[in-house]
Amino acid sequence: xxxxxxxxxxxxxxxxxxxxxxxxxxxxxxxxxxxxxxxxxxxxxxxxxxxxxxxxxxxxxxxxxxxxxxxxxxxxxxxxxxxxxxxxxxxxxxxxxxxxxxxxxxxxxxxxxxxxxxxxxxxxxxxxxxxxxxxxxxxxxxxxxxxxxxxxxxxxxxxxxxxxxxxxxxxxxxxxxxxxxxxxxxxxxxxxxxx
Amino acid sequence: xxxxxxxxxxxxxxxxxxxxxxxxxxxxxxxxxxxxxxxxxxxxxxxxxxxxxxxxxxxxxxxxxxxxxxxxxxxxxxxxxxxxxxxxxxxxxxxxxxxxxxxxxxxxxxxxxxxxxxxxxxxxxxxxxxxxxxxxxxxxxxxxxxxxxxxx
Numbered sequence: 001x002x003x004x005x006x007x008x009x010x011x012x013x014x015x016x017x018x019x020x021x022x023x024x025x026x027x028x029x030x031x032x033x034x035x036x037x038x039x040x041x042x043x044x045x046x047x048x049x050x051x052x053x054x055x056x057x058x059x060x061x062x063x064x065x066x067x068x069x070x071x072x073x074x075x076x077x078x079x080x081x082x083x084x085x086x087x088x089x090x091x092x093x094x095x096x097x098x099x100x101x102x103x104x105x106x107x108x109x110x111x112x113x114x115x116x117x118x119x120x121x122x123x124x125x126x127x128x129x130x131x132x133x134x135x136x137x138x139x140x141x142x143x144x145x146x147x148x149x150x151x152x153x154x155x156x157x158x159x160x161x162x163x164x165x166x167x168x169x170x171x172x173x174x175x176x177x178x179x180x181x182x183x184x185x186x187x188x189x190x191x192x193x194x195x
Numbered sequence: 196x197x198x199x200x201x202x203x204x205x206x207x208x209x210x211x212x213x214x215x216x217x218x219x220x221x222x223x224x225x226x227x228x229x230x231x232x233x234x235x236x237x238x239x240x241x242x243x244x245x246x247x248x249x250x251x252x253x254x255x256x257x258x259x260x261x262x263x264x265x266x267x268x269x270x271x272x273x274x275x276x277x278x279x280x281x282x283x284x285x286x287x288x289x290x291x292x293x294x295x296x297x298x299x300x301x302x303x304x305x306x307x308x309x310x311x312x313x314x315x316x317x318x319x320x321x322x323x324x325x326x327x328x329x330x331x332x333x334x335x336x337x338x339x340x341x342x343x344x345x346x347x
Contacts, residue, residue, distance in 0.1 A: 147234070154229030158222070159242035159269035185234075 001078045003027050006047060013046050014039060028081040033093060036084050040069065040099045043080050048073045052100035055107060057086075057114040059140045064088040065114060069096065069103070086116065095121040113138040143189060152185035203300040208327045210300035211283045213314075215322035216274055220295035223269035227287035227296060235280035236287060237313075239273040276319060278304070279312040299325040 001009070006027045007020045018039060019030040031039040043049045049071035058066040065086045072079040086093065095118040096103040107118040108127040115136040118124060126133070135142050184190070203212065223240040248266035288296045299322045306312050314322075332339070 150234060153234050153237050154225055154231070156225065156228075156238070156240075158225050159240050159267070161239075161241050 001047065001073070001076050003078075006078065006080060009046055010042070013042055026079055026081065028083060031082065031084050033084050033086060036067075036082075037094055037096065037099060039082050039084075040071075040096050043069075043071050043082055044099055047071075047078075047080055048076050049078075049080055050074060052102040053079070055096065055103050055110060057110050057116055057138070059114065059138065060085075061140055062088075065091050065116060067093055067110065067116065069100075071100070090117075091115070092117040092119055094119050097121060112136065115139065147185060147188050152188075154185065201303055203302070203325075206300040208300070208330045209298070210302075211285060211298050212300040212302040213278070213298075213304060213322050213325075214276055214281070214288060214319070215297045215299045215326050216276075216316065216319035217295050217297065217323050218271060218274060218316060218320050220293045221271050221274065222293050222295075223271050224292065226290050226292065230286050230290045232284060232286065233280045233282055235277040237273060237275040237277070238271070240269050240271050242267040243270050271316070274316045274319060275313050277313040279309050297323065297326045299323075300327065301325045 003022045003026060007022065010018060010020050010029060014029075014031070015035060015038075017032050018035060021028040021030060029039055029043070051072040051074050053070040053072050055067065055069045058068060060066055063085065065088065066083050067086060068081060068083045070079065070081050084093070091114070093116065095107060097107065097118075098120070104122065105127060107121055108124060110116050111118060111121075111124050112126045112129050112133075113136055129137070203210070206212075223238060225238060228236040228238050245266045245268050285298065288298055301322060304312075304314075337343075
């Protein structure tokens with residue numbers, strides 16, 4: 001199917017809330033969460049996209065999350081992206097495992113990495129993170145704790161000699177000559193990292 | 196591995212095998228170390244006075260003014276990339292304003308000791324000999340700005 005044929009098929013088979021976007025990468029169906037399963041079933045049955053490629057989420061910051069699925073037609077060699085927006089507070093979707101069984105692992109990963117719930121999933125246990133891990137690492141507000149343990153290599157100014165830890169002034173001490181504001185590591189809140 | 200020694204033959208010029216350092220071009224601006232998302236570039240440097248820029252040097256007219264200032268330049272002491280942390284994103288190569296970092300397609304540098312994956316300056320410089328020339332522009336592409344006289 002060409003992108004035009006996909007769009008024509010969507011116009012005749014899905015409610016008008018579904019928006020069709022095309023660009024050089026192909027067709028993206030943007031559906032409200034209420035039509036999520038209907039859109040996936042439509043992609044599988046009417047668009048012949050029988051191959052489930054992946055499911056993941058995107059942290060859109062103030063606009064919440066997007067859950068995105070990529071499916072492919074082995075016979076027609078066309079592919080479709082299906083995306084739905086979710087609110088930042090209590091993001092939930094019905095599970096897609098009833099339509100694509102292969103989505104089970106992807107939903108487990110998306111659940112632990114983004115904290116998105118998938119209602120009806122057979123076993124939404126952590127997939128990759130160690131037991132007892134707290135937080136959702138792929139959310140943009142997740143602070144990388146490893147950056148508090150390691151010194152940022154970029155803290156030095158050009159031409160600055162490294163100062164051994166023992167010779168450094170204690171935190172908060174006045175420097176003999178005030179310097180320009182030192183750069184902190186990017187994406188690390190104040191108060192994190194070695195003093 | 197069944198096919199003998201792996202080779203870079205046939206790999207495209209854009210292949211991301213290892214990052215090479217042309218240390219002659221490095222001005223120790225720290226941009227690569229600051230942009231690196233993995234914090235895997237270590238740079239140490241110091242400043243040296245530039246000969247001939249001493250107070251009033253070679254220019255008696257400047258000396259009486261009393262505000263001549265010794266010029267200094269940054270000298271690179273250590274440049275290391277820890278390839279056990281590097282995720283091969285290429286941001287350092289992209290961000291370098293002085294063309295000191297390049298991609299080389301060489302990939303055969305596995306180690307049994309993780310510390311040996313930190314390539315120091317000399318080893319990074321040696322990779323420069325494996326950097327392929329940039330591919331020719333596509334057929335019909337406009338000539339680069341330098342060739343058109345648009346870039347000073």
